[in-house]
Amino acid sequence: MPKSKASLKARYASDKVGVVGTVAVDAGDFRLLASATDTTFVGGPSLNGLSLSVEKPGSFVIDYDVPKQDVLFQFMNTVRVLDKPLNLIYTHDKGVNQTALNGTLVLDPANKLSANYMFDSGDCKLKYTYMHRAKSTFEPSYDIAQNSWDFTVSQRLSDEDILRASYQTSSRVLGLEWSRNSMLNGTLKISASVNLAEKQKEPKFCAESSWNFDM
Template identity: 60%
Template sequence: MMKASFKARYEPDKATGATTFAVNTGDFKLRATMTDATVVNGPSLNGLALAIEKPGFFIIDYNVPKKDFRFQFMNTVRVAEKPLNLTYIHSKGDERTILDGTLALDSANKVSANHVFATGNTKLKYTYLHSGITTFEPSYDLGKNTWDFAVSQRVYGDDVFKATYQSSSKNLGLEWSRSSKLNGSFKILASVNLAEERKMPKLCAETTWDFVM
């Protein structure tokens, strides 16, 4: 079975798009992604990426024009009878290695940590799901000594409203997203930098359509 996904992003000064084709072959999934740079001005390798994935175990991505590999390995272990999801990511081109871990304390509480090796950058995040519809996510960046906050509310089943604030950049963001198997998914984002003298909001819209062939 083959699945195709088309994603478009619209901003006031530009519009971009990407198409992904995925094929299931038993335990593995093969994926190819092309951006608009692949087809504009004739077919080319620009924006072309290939991947092989075993869901829940590993993903190997290959950026064709950059000839760059990205390895991602996933595993789950139990700590005090709680599931700890670990993800190890290594990008060969920039020699960047990331370790990400999420510990589910119960159905409503999770703690996670993200560490970038050789940089000392570490982020900690706590996630609390209230009544199954409201999510609070405070996070702390040890390298920058700053806090970020996010709160999201699910309404009418498919709609989610989210607000974020990044204390390091003084950036406030608002987001409205909807996910539907019949009508596709879309996301509308607005952000404003409170540190700027002219607080002009930035707008962006994204839409995604999935097809089964």
């Protein structure tokens, strides 16, 4: 008998409130998903915010945005380079005609190199990930098109709690995020960000919580 799971995610931001619900059904090697947002039910049932997906974990994902009639294809594969695994993800968004290739070379459990290339614009981003003693993670990334650096540092406070800080040099946005997993079979995330380039420098806050259910 196929296994079904459902999830509900609620997000409150300074400028927007949103809810997303997802139902996933395992059908052998494949997984069928349907997701809807709060706009699907405002003013009566509609197709707004509704998307349907079929995926084979580790191989491909086909996502169909019903109201926009937009299809997104994503293919995954892993190859060996100098006896190191290189994880590749090829993504094509038919609606906006965008194609991207993302590759992550796993040097060892503590070190990874990643690259993301956009075929339409030629933009390329590089990222290096270093994990120290499975608790601290450092992720500098470089945007070749904008000639700018981004920095992310995260610290695992406990088995459930992670604190993350980030800074984007191009936009001068400083961010701080705290997340907790496995809370009531779900997650809780609270974040704040401030644009240091603005005169007011008013922080923006966001709270996000999700719950998972077996059906």
